[in-house]
Amino acid sequence: MANPRAFISFDFDNNSGEKMYFSGQSVNSRTPFSIEDWSSKTALAQSTWQQIIEDKMKKCNMMIVLVGKNMSTATGVNKEIQMAIKNNVPFFGVYVDGADSSSTLPVGLARNRTISWTWEGIASAISQMMKEGKNL
Incomplete structure (x- = not known):
């Protein structure tokens, strides 16, 4: 089975660097998901x-x-959360940038549903999202 695909929502004006770092680290983690970079x-x-x-x-x-x-x-980000709710896409948050x-x-x-940035915690949250949500 292919890894689940994750849409990343972030504050473009303030957290673009954290998004790039998160995406880059995810490639080297053992966390079972793939990020699709579909940012405008x-x-x-x-x-x-x-x-x-x-x-x-x-x-x-x-x-x-x-x-x-x-x-x-x-x-x-608020609009993306509303889109996720409307389309039954499960989501969770990860604190970045000192939040x-x-x-x-x-x-x-x-x-x-918002966790600290640890790959173990993220893997657990992803597993939970896959149990709850949308399997393509």
């Missing part, structure tokens, strides 16, 4: 961005939300 590389009209992102998300088994310290300003359990979470992401 250019500015798009809002309706175009929403349709493209939603179409890409539908092709994934789950979404991983990288939760940084500036989530209150990450409107794109922790006292940091603001994006709307729709539960505190008990």
